Amino acid sequence: MQGLINLIAESEAYNAYKNAMFSLIFDLGGIIPGILLYKLIIPFERSYRWIIYLYPAMLSVRGVINGIFTGRLSTGLHLGIVKANFKNNTEYFWNLYFSMMILCAFGGCFLGPLISLATGSDAVEVSAVAISSMVLSFFMVSGVTLVVAFTAFKKGYDPDYLVYPIMSTIADILVTLSYFLVIWLIFNNGVILSMFIIFILILLWIIYIIKT
Template sequence: MSNIGISRSFWAMFKETSLTFSFGLGGLFAGIMIASQLGIFSLSPWVITLYPIVISAKGVGSGLLSGRLSTGLHLGTIHTRFIGNTKSFYKLIESLLVLTLVTSVTICAISLIFGTLFWGITLVDFPAILVVVVATMSLGLLLSFVTIKVSFISFERGLDPDVVVYPIMSTVADVFITLCYIAVLNLFFTGALGQWAIGLACLGPVLLVFYILSKNLHEAEFAKTLKESMVTMLIVSLLVNVTGTLLLGIS
């Protein structure tokens, strides 16, 4: 009986993982989109180097969200609904919003150092890099609602969110953040009007983050999530800047 139980458990896990990892093929669409926009990626050195940086940062954010959701669902500290959920759920969302902006600024600061040393950019390029990264990462937050919904559905149907959610959403995030980055770049390089539009659009997330910080500075759960995540984000920011620099070297 125990062997039969193990066999069934193995095949159930195998089917779940096979389905989810098959979504990895969707990453080809991100490459196709980049190939179709090579012209805009040649307009400035920072454009191509920032791409692996924003896509990796979004991947880490998606991993944080899916991991915390899965743990919360299993422990019962998060329920499978958007409205009337637990305090832990809403603090997780607020932490993700703050972390996204902090990560964007951190990425830009480190990119400025790498850019000055290796990319041939100057301090004058920093505002452009900042608004493009913040706008792209802010748009990427829209995907968080999909991640949450997929987590809820998989849990309700008896699937393990740890196995299902991140493999699916990491691929979807790659495609979505690529689309966002290309859209922001196209708007930015249309001229001053596009640049002002992006800059003004960034004010909304910035003001929201300051409001969240003022409300949660003394919240232990909120502060713990930020502290744990910031170390990871800092390491990732350093590593992906190296990746971006190497990509620039071979492009």
């Protein structure tokens, strides 16, 4: 009987189950984005109805893009075409990274006019928030995704089981925070100044990436 228990404990199926259950614990944090939404963003929604319409659409698009990113990243780590470190990584990794960034920008370009049309809101204002939030959230989410994926891989865990379940919750939190930051900047400083500030932050990050 003890031998059977040891055999089960050492089996690949058991290890997969253990890794999956560990990562799914992070789903308990799914309530945090809702709390942040209520505390930080709902007060703005009372004056700008489109804010609450854009939020779930943006979460969905970001979730799809990050799902693609984590899947490709995990596969690349297994195949050896992605190195488990940020510096001196492969051409495949950088192509993947910047293609995801472009997808986020296109996602914002699509969501902005769509939500403004659906709500009858200012297209420039909504598009500025959508594009800025999507791109800013990409840098926040992708950074954490890389840390989780690289750390898990170096520790001997399978990133296929860990990265996406963990990041699905963390990404929602980071997207909510970036959304609030962009809204706060635009409503307190205007569209042009806020876009300039966000552009400078993104440019500095890209320069840092290129230098590494």
